Amino acid sequence: MLKILKTDGRARRCEFETVHGTIQTPVFMNVGTCAAIKGGISSMDLKDVKCQVELSNTYHLHIRPGDKLIHDLGGLHKFMNWDKPILTDSGGFQVFSLAQLRKITEEGVKFASHIDGKRIFMGPEESMQIQSNLGSTIAMAFDECIENPAKYDYTKNSCDRTVRWLKRCKAELDRLNSLPDTINKHQMLFGINQGSTYEDLRIQHMKEIAELDLDGYAIGGLAVGEETEEMYRIIDAVEPYMPVNKPRYLMGVGTPCNILEAVHRGVDFFDCVMPSRNARHGNLFTWHGKMNILNEKYRDDSRPIDENCDCPACKHYSRAYIRHLIKAKETLGMRLCVLHNLYFYNDLMEKIREALDKDYFESFYQKYRNILGERSVS
8 A cells, every 4th residue: 555645746755555564665676686686785784775675586586496496485585584575577578588589479478498498488377476476575567578669560569468468467466365375465466567669558558557456557668778868758658647546666777867857757666787787897876976996096095985875885995995806806895886886776765755755855856866977076
């Protein structure tokens, strides 16, 4: 259940109640693809960096170690020792981006595993069954992820199929939630809006899936190569048709600036691999802009990464030391950088929530919308 606490223009400050705790929004979900954040980050570390929601990947966990094994071990929360909300994606994006020799039919998708080539079939029912085995807090509907740009007629047919698949996802999850051996009988379902960059298809698709009265709604198929302004244009087009009383999730987004812009446009949930992926290569986010810790100017810099940051890396180590670790290929350097970036993202969301609570979000947005995307000079 979503409770709207404050609004500022289209920006929303909400609480979303789940069986695994109440999520304060706007929120960034930390991506742990295989039930762990890349970079040596544990579930205990996630609490230290103020993570509210962990996101895991249905496709990858189905491939290995197997969702049935995780079910038999008590579900994903017990498996990774995490007692807060978990969102699992449907596997759709990975099927369409990683799998080889895939074949789409009305029933679902036949494809070869990217690990060992094993033939696998996944449709709406299979995706729901896998996610039910995992026992996540929120399950994402199985949809078709198409490339941008895509032809109009194909996109329209894909949207229609995604609606039919969504209805099957809802029916199957309702069935699974009623079974006695289901780990999480309160598992929620979020539907996904598709339609490439065609405003009319996006709007029509959003109208159709909104009628199903799901637990939340996502905008999918963006941040996959199109221009940033195109993404904002689609959000602006779709947002008025998203149910007001349900969470709104922009999938796979993005930079701190992207997040600020999307919050300003009414989005509540975000996820992206960017903070951890960038960190592993020494690219860090700070309150004075982006920095690459490998730059020569940081070789003898005794300051923390960001003097305004309370993350474990900034509290205890210098830029010079962390740069040395990365250059020496010591895994501690990568771990400290990932901890910093994850903390920064979660701290950003906390400060956005505070700005909304205290009625200064617009000035916060105007101040940081450019700074956070610039190259740091300090």
